[in-house]
Amino acid sequence: MKKYVLTLALAGALFVLPDNADAALGDQTLREGMRHGDVVELQEALRQRGYFTFHTSTGFFGTITTDSVRRFQRDAGITVDGIFGPQSFRALTGSNSSTSTSSNSSVQQTSATSQFSRTLREGMRGDDVVALQEALRQRGHFTHHTSTGFFGTITRDAVRSFQRSAGITVDGIAGPQTFRALNNTTASSGSSNVSAGHVSNPTNSASSTLNAVINTGKSLIGTPYVWAGSTPAGFDCSGFLQYVFAQHGISIPRTVATIHSATTRVSTPQVGDLVFFETYAPGPSHAGIYLGNGEFLHAGSSTGVTITKMSNSYWSQRYLGAGRINQ
Incomplete structure (x- = not known):
């Protein structure tokens, strides 16, 4: 009887184990006893921060991984339960922190154009969203009475409206293609007027493209x-x-x-x-x-x-x- 039960358990485990190609850390809560591609990603992420010290990432959530999660949670000041859920994921990725003051999120502005350092999409907040809204307002696509700094449905529709008028991909996401169109520039980086922190002064065509x-x-x-x-x-x-x-x-x-x-x-x-x-x-x-x-x-x-x-x-x-x- 024990052998029969064990066989069923193993078969069940094989049935529910997904292909690693479908894995994405944060899609599900991870806890002791699980095997999954997400566990590999969790172990690698914890290793980068010095919490998971086993010599290899196994994909199995055992006691070592549980202890690693607990240590991380304790240092992060969140609930210490050894379970990797939404709260731990946000702490690990920093997705619950404000981005408006980050140097990576700063907006480089000139009198007529704006330089953005991240892709902007629905649900995001920050000074760069304000700059996006102002740029869209100047072109007649953002009609809300004030720039809110929140990328909601009004901003998404404004981005789509602008993208449609510019003849570029209409997806409501403000990325490099949209920023170039807003700034009325081409993809060429031959100009020396790039924002601080960007690569400048290309010496030839190849380096210009890489810049x-x-x-x-x-x-x-x-x-x-x-x-x-x-x-x-x-x-x-x-x-x-x-x-x-x-x-x-x-x-x-x-x-x-x-x-x-x-x-x-x-x-x-x-x-x-x-x-x-x-x-x-x-x-x-x-x-x-x-x-x-x-x-x-x-x-x-x-x-x-x-x-x-x-x-x-x-x-x-x-x-x-x-x-x-x-x-």
Whole structure:
């Protein structure tokens, strides 16, 4: 009888275990005893913060993972129960913190144009939303009596109205394409008038294109991580790379492994090169764009699109090398 019950239990576990391709941390509450691709992501995220110290990410939520979650919760000042639910997810990703004062969310304004450093979508708040509303108002698309700083349905409809008039993708999301249209500029980065923090003074056509790629990537900072995501609604690491390069006419493969194979190895990365890391599987499984000064831009599973130091204790141990895209 015990053997029969065990067989049924194992069969049930195999039946409910989803493919890792459907995994996205935050989609479900995780607790002790579970096996899932989300658990791998949780363990990796906790490892980056020094809480999960087991030598490998197993995908099984056991006592080690429970203790890691508890330590993180205790330090975060939230309920300490060892269960990774919505409260813990918000604390881990920082999605419950204000973005209006972040330097990554600042708005660089001139007399007629606005520079934005993240993609804006319904539900967001911040000074950059105010700037977006003002820019739309100047063009006759935002008609609310005041700029609220909240991206609600009125702002979404205003963005759609503007996108329709500009002949660009109509999705109600204000991203790089919308910002370029608002600023009445092209995708070219040949101009030296780029905002502070962006790459400037390109010396040739290739570097000019890479500067434009980086600037587009930086404008997406704050975009959430979504497993298999490849749009400004959410990215995984390779989807992010493919998207930003595609905005400037450069086609690269979809997966990290194939991107790695398509690049030329370089011993020391230069600005615009790709840097590769070995994370949950042998070989290259994560990649980002090298920015110089020991930093890279990437879509992290626990951070979304962000800038990270190469010297970070988690990433430095997993660095495989750099590659250059042939243009």
